[in-house]
Amino acid sequence: MTKKKLIAGNWKMNGSLAANEALVKALVAGVGTPACAIAVCVPAPYLAQVQTLVAGSPIELGAQDVSARAQGAFTGEQSAAMLKEFGVHYAIVGHSERRQYHGETDEVVAAKTAAALANGITPIVCVGETLAQREAGQTEEIVKRQLAAVIHVNGHCISEIVVAYEPVWAIGTGKTATPEQAQAVHAVLRAQLHHAASDHAAGIRILYGGSMNAANAAELLAQADIDGGLIGGASLKAPDFLQIIAAAS
Numbered sequence: 001m002t003k004k005k006l007i008a009g010n011w012k013m014n015g016s017l018a019a020n021e022a023l024v025k026a027l028v029a030g031v032g033t034p035a036c037a038i039a040v041c042v043p044a045p046y047l048a049q050v051q052t053l054v055a056g057s058p059i060e061l062g063a064q065d066v067s068a069r070a071q072g073a074f075t076g077e078q079s080a081a082m083l084k085e086f087g088v089h090y091a092i093v094g095h096s097e098r099r100q101y102h103g104e105t106d107e108v109v110a111a112k113t114a115a116a117l118a119n120g121i122t123p124i125v126c127v128g129e130t131l132a133q134r135e136a137g138q139t140e141e142i143v144k145r146q147l148a149a150v151i152h153v154n155g156h157c158i159s160e161i162v163v164a165y166e167p168v169w170a171i172g173t174g175k176t177a178t179p180e181q182a183q184a185v186h187a188v189l190r191a192q193l194h195h196a197a198s199d200h201a202a203g204i205r206i207l208y209g210g211s212m213n214a215a216n217a218a219e220l221l222a223q224a225d226i227d228g229g230l231i232g233g234a235s236l237k238a239p240d241f242l243q244i245i246a247a248a249s
């Protein structure tokens with residue numbers, strides 16, 4: 001398989017003009033010619049700043065959300081077309097923090113995925129179970145339901161998406177899924193993608209996210225169906241993010 005791994009940073013609601021400049025300059029200076037694809041998903045107010053900072057480097061720009069709507073009276077939202085004007089290549093959709101704090105349903109996530117795809121932005125579709133769901137033995141059912149909604153609305157276009165498996169209990173907790181736990185879920189997702197987009201399933205990247213860091217990245221990325229990482233905390237520290245990029249290269 002020739003697909004390159006993708007290492008994407010999700011800065012969440014962190015950063016400042018000064019901190020972003022220092023972080024991205026250090027990344028650009030240290031990244032060299034990586035064998036993986038790289039993205040930083042930044043808070044919306046900083047898209048223009050980071051677009052300029054990553055220009056000419058292998059680092060691509062990402063947003064953390066995208067509206068399902070094209071335009072109009074949707075206060076606070078950004079359309080995919082707007083993001084595209086700032087060189088946005090990826091948009092995270094359905095992050096568990098959006099599902100949890102903003103009530104995003106599977107249907108909304110599917111519609112956001114469609115909006116991104118219609119505007120040439122690659123959606124990074126997040127799925128993942130809570131600790132209670134894992135302990136109740138519902139992991140497979142939950143992630144399959146979340147992905148099924150996206151497949152249902154987007155059909156064969158899902159060959160263009162990136163999937164991120166982010167177990168909610170591993171996000172920001174320092175508790176990483178073991179490589180075996182992650183691989184098991186990734187294999188389930190791969191099979192589901194295969195069913196929906198047979199020829200293309202092998203080429204769809206499935207990222208792991210949840211306390212991935214410089215120390216555990218190599219082991220996770222060595223799994224057969226782990227095609228990269230979606231990294232929160234460790235993406236805010238240039239040396240750590242660069243080490244993860246090296247582990248994927």
Ligand code: 13P
Nearest residue numbers: 010171172210211232233
């Ligand atoms: P952490 O790497 O901080 O656990 O966050 C993972 C995540 O939610 C990335 O989207």
